[in-house]
Amino acid sequence: IMVLAAVVLTACAPKAPAPAAAAKPKGCLFIVGGGDRDEPLMRRYVELAQGYGTGRFVVFTMASGVPHEVGPELVAEFKKYGVADAAYYQLTREEALRPESVGILDGASAVWFSGGDQARQTAALLDTPLHARLLELYAEGGLIGGTSAGAAVMSEFMITGNEKRTNNEEGTWEVILADDVLHSRGFGFVRNAVIDQHFVTRRRHNRLIAVVLENPALVGVGIEESTAVLVRPDGRYEVLGEGQVIVYDARRARTARSPDGHLGGHGLTMHVLLAGDVYDPATGRVEGPSK
Numbered sequence: 001i002m003v004l005a006a007v008v009l010t011a012c013a014p015k016a017p018a019p020a021a022a023a024k025p026k027g028c029l030f031i032v033g034g035g036d037r038d039e040p041l042m043r044r045y046v047e048l049a050q051g052y053g054t055g056r057f058v059v060f061t062m063a064s065g066v067p068h069e070v071g072p073e074l075v076a077e078f079k080k081y082g083v084a085d086a087a088y089y090q091l092t093r094e095e096a097l098r099p100e101s102v103g104i105l106d107g108a109s110a111v112w113f114s115g116g117d118q119a120r121q122t123a124a125l126l127d128t129p130l131h132a133r134l135l136e137l138y139a140e141g142g143l144i145g146g147t148s149a150g151a152a153v154m155s156e157f158m159i160t161g162n163e164k165r166t167n168n169e170e171g172t173w174e175v176i177l178a179d180d181v182l183h184s185r186g187f188g189f190v191r192n193a194v195i196d197q198h199f200v201t202r203r204r205h206n207r208l209i210a211v212v213l214e215n216p217a218l219v220g221v222g223i224e225e226s227t228a229v230l231v232r233p234d235g236r237y238e239v240l241g242e243g244q245v246i247v248y249d250a251r252r253a254r255t256a257r258s259p260d261g262h263l264g265g266h267g268l269t270m271h272v273l274l275a276g277d278v279y280d281p282a283t284g285r286v287e288g289p290s291k
Helices: 002-012 039-048 067-080 093-097 099-105 118-125 129-140 205-214
Strands: 028-032 056-060 085-089 108-113 143-147 157-163 181-185 193-197 219-223 227-231 237-241 245-249 254-257 263-266 269-273 277-280 285-289
Touching: 028 039, 039 067, 039 108, 039 143, 039 227, 039 237, 056 067, 067 085, 093 099, 093 118, 093 129, 099 108, 099 129, 108 129, 118 129, 118 157, 118 181, 129 143, 157 193, 157 205, 181 205, 193 205, 205 219, 205 245, 205 263, 219 227, 245 277, 269 277
Parallel strands: 028 143, 056 085, 056 108, 108 143, 193 219
Antiparallel strands: 028 227, 157 181, 219 245, 227 237, 237 277, 245 269, 254 263, 277 285
16 A cells, blocks of 8 residues: 555656757848859848847858958958948957957847868867857847858867868768768867758768758758758748759668668658758758748
8 A cells, every 4th residue: 555655645646847958049040152242132041131249240261261352352341231330350269259349249130151171260269258258249149140161160070171081181072981071179060960061062961961861960052052941930941042942861771881881771761852942951941932
């Protein structure tokens, strides 16, 4: 009887409250696959920045090999589209580590990461007070954008661009092999996906397939040049621009690896998205052109 009573009491005891779901960021990500950016695409970026901050645009050029050429060009581009206050910054890691560096983002509505080498960008900013403030800015409603290398840094799993079998040189991606795609940590604005860029033009399908087969919890998002993925506050991905976005999803696939390291997958899902398509990574479904 005492055992039965204990069971009844346990069953009737109040349950601990479930942990609250993590709040979705209120801001947007504007992730461009590289190449030319036409006026409608960039005007959309500028429009998205309205309603948050003071209208100030901050450009980071640390990825670029010629930052003092790229910086003024980007500032001029934004001013052409009506941005009154825009400035670029080329910071060392020592400068980014200073607590006062976060003042760069005071009043910012939008941030832009230039193209170049994504590893240079993260080497300067990752795990600094400025990086923490960037994540807060996105959570609070700010707009974070970038192109090419500035797209790659968006995801926590960041493809660096090189291939192990070619001795860390730019890979030709002729194979789909395990432990071949070099990667490191990105800024983590996107945590449930991995971003690749210049995707169709540079035929990067093999490397993104390899990444998702080895990391099936991540959705692979390959963005073509002159094309953007807008990650909206509702978590959905809206396609903008002239080209395509390729999505690989192995979350429900059965993955395999041969003794010589070749990767396999049964039930891998692929989407080829066009401008206006909206993809929901939570469900893996394409919801059709946005209205």
